[in-house]
Amino acid sequence: MEIRFGKRSDIGQVTDIFNYYIEHTNARFEEMPLSYEDRQAWFSQFAGDSKYQIFVAVENGILLGFACSQPYRATPAFEDTVEATIYLAPEARGKGLGSILYSMLFEALGNQGVHRVLSGVALPNDASLALHRCFDFREVGVFQEYAKKNGQYISSMWLEKALDIEFSST
Incomplete structure (x- = not known):
C-alpha cells in the first residue's frame, strides 16, 4: 500500500468515496451525488x-x-x-488505515502554522469518534438535530485538536 499526497488523477476515486457516503450514510449531508467537476474545484485548494x-x-x-x-x-x-x-472506502474500514492517514496529515500540518484542527462527526459514528480520540481530539459539543437529510434530523459531535504553535501579538 502507498500513502502519498493526493494527485488530480485521484479525483474520480475520491468522488466515488464521497458519493458512497452520500448515498448510504448520514456522514455527508448532501442528498445528491457530487460531480467530478465539483470535486475538481474542491481539489484545487490542496498544496x-x-x-x-x-x-x-x-x-x-x-x-x-x-x-x-x-x-x-x-x-x-x-x-x-x-x-x-x-473517509475510507467501505472495504478499507477497521484495518487501521484511518490512523495511518491521520498520522501523515497531522505530521504535515505540524510545519504549516496550524493552531487548531476541528472535525465534525455525524452521529452515530463510534468508529470515527474513537479515531479522533486516539489523536487527542477533545469533544467540544453536539449540534443536536441541526441538519436534515432524507426527512431525518442529524446531530453532529464537534471536536478540536490543538497543534503546537505559539501565537504572538507583537
Missing part, C-alpha cells in the same frame, strides 16, 4: 506547502481512503484553524 493538504491510500491502483485539511471559514480570524476530514 503540499500549505495548511490545506490531502493524503491518499492506494493499493493496486485502488484508492482506499483519504484524509485532508480544509479551511474552516473564509475569514482571516480562522487562518490558523483547519477542518480535518477523513
